Amino acid sequence: MSDFYSKLIAAETRPHADRERVQFQALAPQIQHAQQNSAAFAEILMGVDTAAVTSRAALAHLPVTRKTELLDRQKAARALSSKSESKNDAVFGGFSAIGFGANMLRVFASPGTIYEPEGKQTDYWRSARALAAAGFKAGDLIHNCYSYHFTPAGAMMESGAHALGCTVFPAGTGQTEQQVQVMAELKPAGYVGTPSFLKIILEKAAEMGVALPSVTKALVSGEACPPSLRDWFAERGVTAYQCYATADLGLIAYETSAREGLVIDEGVIVEIVTPGTGDPVAEGEVGELVVTTFNTDYPLIRFGTGDLSAVLAGNCPTGRTNTRIKGWMGRADQTTKIRGMFVHPSQVATIAKRFPEVVKARLVVSGVMADDRMTLQVETTKHAETEGLLEKISEAIRDVTKLRGTVALFAPGSLPNDGRVIEDARSYK
Numbered sequence: 001m002s003d004f005y006s007k008l009i010a011a012e013t014r015p016h017a018d019r020e021r022v023q024f025q026a027l028a029p030q031i032q033h034a035q036q037n038s039a040a041f042a043e044i045l046m047g048v049d050t051a052a053v054t055s056r057a058a059l060a061h062l063p064v065t066r067k068t069e070l071l072d073r074q075k076a077a078r079a080l081s082s083k084s085e086s087k088n089d090a091v092f093g094g095f096s097a098i099g100f101g102a103n104m105l106r107v108f109a110s111p112g113t114i115y116e117p118e119g120k121q122t123d124y125w126r127s128a129r130a131l132a133a134a135g136f137k138a139g140d141l142i143h144n145c146y147s148y149h150f151t152p153a154g155a156m157m158e159s160g161a162h163a164l165g166c167t168v169f170p171a172g173t174g175q176t177e178q179q180v181q182v183m184a185e186l187k188p189a190g191y192v193g194t195p196s197f198l199k200i201i202l203e204k205a206a207e208m209g210v211a212l213p214s215v216t217k218a219l220v221s222g223e224a225c226p227p228s229l230r231d232w233f234a235e236r237g238v239t240a241y242q243c244y245a246t247a248d249l250g251l252i253a254y255e256t257s258a259r260e261g262l263v264i265d266e267g268v269i270v271e272i273v274t275p276g277t278g279d280p281v282a283e284g285e286v287g288e289l290v291v292t293t294f295n296t297d298y299p300l301i302r303f304g305t306g307d308l309s310a311v312l313a314g315n316c317p318t319g320r321t322n323t324r325i326k327g328w329m330g331r332a333d334q335t336t337k338i339r340g341m342f343v344h345p346s347q348v349a350t351i352a353k354r355f356p357e358v359v360k361a362r363l364v365v366s367g368v369m370a371d372d373r374m375t376l377q378v379e380t381t382k383h384a385e386t387e388g389l390l391e392k393i394s395e396a397i398r399d400v401t402k403l404r405g406t407v408a409l410f411a412p413g414s415l416p417n418d419g420r421v422i423e424d425a426r427s428y429k
Contacts, residue, residue, distance in 0.1 A: 005128055005129040005132040005133075005164070011266045012129075012263075012266065012319075012320045012321070012322065013319050013320060013321055014321060015321065016315075016321050016322070016323075019266070019321070019322060020056075023269055023294075024053075024054050024055060024056075024059075025054075026294060027053055027054070027059070027269070027292070027294075028050045028051055028053055028054065029050075030292075030294055030296070030299060030301075031045065031048065031050045031053055031062075031301055032050040033097065033296055033299055034097070034299035034301055035048070035050065037097035037296075037299070038094060038095055038096065038097050038299055039094030040065075040070075040073055040093055040094035040095045041094075041095070041299065041301060042094075043094075044063060044065060044301075045062065045063075045301065048062060056269075056271070056280070059269070059271070059292065059302065060271065060273075060278060060279070060280050062278070062301060062302050063278065063302065064273070064277075064278040064290055064302045064303075064304045065300070065301070065302060065303055065304065066303075066304035066306065067114070067248070067303075067304065067305070067306055070093060070095060070114060070248070070303075071093075071112045071114050072093075073093030073094060073095070074091070074092060074093035074095075074114060074115060075093075076093070077090045077091075077092075077093045077094060078090050078091070091107065091115050092115055092116075092117060095298065095300070096117045096297065096298055097296060097297055097298065097299055098117060098119060098297045098298075102120070103119060103120060103297070104117050104118065104119060104120075104297075105118045105119070105120050106118040106152075106155065108150065108151055108152040108155070108247060109150045109151065110150075110151055110247045110248075114247075114248075116152060116247045116248060116298070117297060117298055118152065118155065119295070119297035119298070121297070122159070122162075122163050123159050123160050123162075123163035124156075124159055124250070124295075124297075125152070125155075125156040125159060125160065125245065125250030125251060126160070126250045126251045126265055126266075126267045127156050127157055127159065127160025127161075127243070127245065127250070127251050128160040128161070128163040128164045129160075129251065129254060129265060129266070130160070130219060130241075130243035130245075130251055130254035130255075130265075131157070131160050131161060131164050131166070131192070131219055132164060133241060133254050133255065133256050133257075133263075134190070134217055134218070134219040134239075134240075134241040134243075134254075134255075135190070135217040135239065135241075136161070136164060136166055136189065136190060136217065136219070137164070137165070137166075138164060138165025138166065139165060139166070140166045140167070140188075140189035140190065141166070141167045141168075141169065141186060141187070141188040141189055142157075142161050142166050142167070142168050142169070142188060142189065142190060142191075142192055143169050143171050143179075143182070143183055143186075143188040143190070143191045143192070143193075143215070144157050144158055144161070144168050144169060144170055144171055144172075144192050144193065145171045145172065145173060145179070145191060145192065145193030145194070145197050145198070145201075146172070146173075146192065146193050146194075146222075147172055147173055148170055148172050149172075151247060152247050153221075153222065153247075154170060154172065156245060156247075156250065157192045157219070158170065160251075161192075169182065169186060169188060171193075173193075173197065176200055176201060176204045177204060177208065179201050179204075180201060180204050180205045180208055180210050180212070181210075183201070183205070183212050183214070183215060184205075184210050184211070184212060187214035188214060188215060189214060189215075189216065189217065190215055190216060190217035190218050190219070190238075191215055191217075191218040191219075191220075191238070192218065192219045192220070193218075193220065193222075194220060194221070194222040194223050195218075195220040195223060195224075195225040195229055195233075195240065195242075196223060198218055198220060198233065198238070198240070199229065199232070199233075202233075202236055202238070213237065215237075215238055216237055216238060216239065217238065217239050217240075217241075218233065218238050218239070218240040218241070219240075219241055219242075219243060220240050220241070220242055220243075221242060221243045221244065221245060224328065225240065225242050241254070241255040241256070241257075242254075242255045242262070242327070243255065243262070244262055244325075244327065244328060246305060248298070248300060248303060249268065249291050249293050249295075249300060249303060249305070250265075250267070250268075250293070250295070251265045251267070251268075252264065252265060252268060252270065252289070252291055252305075253265060253270070253324075253325055253327075256316055256318045256320060257318060258316050258317040258318050260312065260316060260317065260324065261312040261316075261324040261325055261326050261327060262324060262325050262326075262327050263316050263320045263322050263323075263324050264322045264323050264324070264325065265322075266322065267293065267294055267295075268291050268292060268293050268294070269291070269292040270289060270290070270291055270323065270325070271289075271290045271291075271292075271302070272285070272286075272287040272288065272289060272290070272309060272310060272311060272325075273287050273288050273290050273304075274287050274288070274345070274349055274421065275287060275288045275308070275332040275333070275334060275345040275419060275421050276288075276332075276334075276344055276345025276346035276347075276348070276349055276421060277345070277346055277349045278290065278302065279349065283311045283313065284310055284311060284313065284417070285310060285417060285419075286308055286309070286310045286329055286417055286418050286419030287308065287309075287310070287332075287419055288304055288305065288306065288307065288308060288332035288419070289304075289305045289307050289308070289309050289325070289332075290302050290303065290304050290305070291303050291305060304332070305332075306331055306332050306333050307328055307329075307330075307331065307332060308328070308329040308330045308331065308332050308418075308419040309325045309326050309327060309328065309329050310325065310326045310329065310417075310419075311323055311324070311325055311326075312324040312325065312326055329418070329419060330418075330419065332345075332419065334420065334421055334422040334423075334424075335422070336365055336422045336424050338365055338372050338374055338401075338403060339372050339403055341401070341402060341403060343363065343374075343401050343403070343422065345421040345422055347400050347401055348361050348362075348363050348376070348421050348422060349361070349421070350400050351376065351393065351396045351397060351400050351401075352378065354396050355378075355389070355392070355393060355396075356381075357380045357381050357389060358378045358379070358380055358393075359378075359379040359380060359381060359412050360378070360379040360412075360415055361376060361377070361378045361379075361421070362376075362377045362378075362415050362416075362420060362421060362422075362423060363375070363376050363377075363405070363421065363422045363423070364376075364377055364423045364425055365422070365423065365424050365425060365426055366425045366426060367426055372426065373405075373406075374397070374401075374403060374404070374405035374406070375405060375406045375407070375408055376393065376397055376405055376406070376407050376408070377408045377410055377415060378393065378407065378408070378409060378410065379410045379411065379412050379413070379414055379415055380409050380410070380411075380412075381412065389409070390407045390409070393407045394406070394407055
């Protein structure tokens with residue numbers, strides 16, 4: 001168990017039922033805290049009986065707040081605020097439960113621009129667990145190549161490293177030759193940063209004829225690290241692991257030595273829902289990751305990440321018992337413009353819900369530009385009455401989207417399990 005975060009081994013290996021019980025006992029107070037201390041969630045969760053949210057089924061009835069809504073609220077609040085004064089509610093759109101001062105160490109900016117607060121808790125983004133799973137331990141020197149300005153990636157990893165008992169060299173990005181020189185002289189135990197920049201550094205080191213034997217482990221994120229690149233690192237003596245984290249939520253999931261998906265972090269509740277809705281999918285189905293965090297400073301309840309993934313069955317062979325996900329599988333925002341009108345995944349879900357016979361729906365847009373053809377592919381129950389069903393679904397398509405489309409019926413399990421609700425198959429040549 002050398003790759004466990006020693007402070008929380010018991011949490012990582014407890015029976016899954018115990019985890020669910022403890023998390024959902026803590027969820028009601030967290031939702032109530034969000035209602036009382038976050039102006040945005042006071043509005044979003046208005047009328048919600050927090051005491052009743054004690055299960056995943058109950059949680060699924062709460063609205064999903066997506067990053068686009070967070071950005072819209074921040075922009076709207078800033079537009080209404082005084083031009084001469086920086087106000088907490090204006091900066092964060094009412095989502096932060098803390099204000100500027102002793103309780104907020106820093107403010108970061110992500111593309112959009114979305115602003116995120118950093119509270120003063122140790123390991124604020126909970127990255128220590130992912131670092132430990134990647135093999136980092138107390139006393140290690142870590143070469144941190146995430147950015148230290150504007151975005152919080154550098155601080156996210158540094159705070160976790162400090163909680164783990166590690167020392168950090170704040171390398172940041174760029175200056176490849178200097179990166180190689182520092183690594184050669186300081187001899188760090190490993191690297192954190194994007195996988196592509198680690199590849200650049202190792203290639204530059206080879207070009208310079210500089211050996212970096214101390215760098216034997218890495219925790220990478222921010223972009224895909226396919227098995228081919230992981231093997232490329234291994235051939236050069238670096239064992240690399242991935243984690244999935246965002247500036248809003250902190251650590252969501254992390255890879256272990258088992259190399260079987262990513263284990264969900266102990267500090268969040270993860271749901272996988274049909275894109276464009278808040279409806280949970282069946283285990284194994286691809287859908288959008290929706291995350292609820294227990295961070296009291298920035299309490300995000302059912303926050304839609306916009307990323308696709310799926311649950312892996314069973315427990316991690318390392319002994320960790322939390323749910324595993326397959327990792328990043330694409331983006332969930334599939335809004336598509338058809339004949340001059342936007343069609344959203346939520347509209348496809350609305351059509352499907354009108355018919356108990358429909359198990360799953362997928363809208364396929366084909367043809368060429370200016371000659372769009374829309375086909376709603378639907379899986380129906382084995383005993384569905386098809387007489388009149390095609391016509392009724394076609395009418396629902398016109399009613400909901402204001403566009404005409406054809407309908408094709410499929411047997412259950414026939415449509416691809418890739419999270420796509422709208423497939424743009426048009427030719428753009």
